Amino acid sequence: MQRYFNTEIKENSFYISGDDFHHISKVMRMKIGDHIICVTNDGRSAICSITKIADDYVAADVVQWESSSKELPIQMTIASGLPKGDKLEWIIQKGTELGAYEFIPFIATRSIVKWDEKKSLKKLERWKKIAKEAAEQSQRNRLPLVHTPISLETLLNNSQKYDRKLIAYEEAAKHGETSTFVQVLEEIKKGESLLIVFGPEGGLTPNEVQLLIENGFYSCGLGPRILRTETAPLYALAAASYHLELLR
Known part of the structure; x- marks a missing residue:
């Protein structure tokens, strides 16, 4: 069944408009009586039956609320040093499928690409669309948050709200x-938040790592092999x- 997010709910009925309305009525050509899955903003999902297809919205009544959740037991945030090309899109798409709670791009010293504020809104809309489509495909209960790129200083200021904070640092892996990382996964409790920072191509500078450590981050390795900037978040x-879902 097709899954739709950000749907408006009144009493026991969902109302779907915008791009999702177009997808239901024009792309999928659904009819009254067809079943879809609607997800509320707070992460509840329900099997619904379409009851009305109007000119600009679809109404669907709840048939059965789903009891299971597809979310990781922790809120895992990926902070990526802004990479070049479409690598961030890859991280967002695959990271969403793997259960990431949030994506925070930041402008690192060695970020090759220069962030264009004039194109920021269009870029952010694309990233959010990629995350939404990946969340629908992977049957998630929540849409991950996707932020516009920020400075390292802003990242440090915002990091105070997270329960655990790590740096995936290639020098730690080399040594x-x-x-x-294993210790954090063993100690972290259900519902807690984990922020992991990854460098861009070329990695983080020693000064950036030192600033992160001074703000409560711990440096960690992700195995003996050095991973690309788009691979490391997916590995984590x-x-x-594996540790929190398959072993428990």
């Missing part, structure tokens, strides 16, 4: 550090899923 998410 064989393997315990910090997959490892968290």
Whole structure:
């Protein structure tokens, strides 16, 4: 069944408009009586039956609320040093499928691409659309938050709200550090938040790492191999899923 987010709910009926209305009525050519899954803004999902297809909205009544959740037991935020090309789109798409709670691009010293504020709104809309489509495909209960790129200083200021904070640092991996990430996954409790910072191509500078450590971050390695900027976040998410979902 097709899954739709950000739907308006009144009593026991959902109302779907905008692009999703077009998708239901024009692309999928659904009819009254067809079943879809609607997801509320607070993460509840329900199997619904379409009861009305109007000129600009679709109404669907709840048939059965779903009891299971597809979300990671922790809120895992990926902070990526702004990479070049479409690498961030790849991180957002695949990271959403793997359960990321939030994506925060930041402008690192070694970020090759220069952020164009004039194109920021259009770019952000594209990233959010990619996350939405990936969340629908992977049957998630929540849309991950996707932010416009920020400075490292802003990232440090905002980091105070997270329960756990890590830096995926290639120098730590080169020196064989393997315990910090595992320890965090063993200690973290359901519902807690974890922020992991990843560098762009070329990695984080020693000064950036020092600033992060001074603000409560711990440096960690992600195994013996050095991973690309678009690979490392997916590795971390997959490892968290394995440790927190498959082993428990």
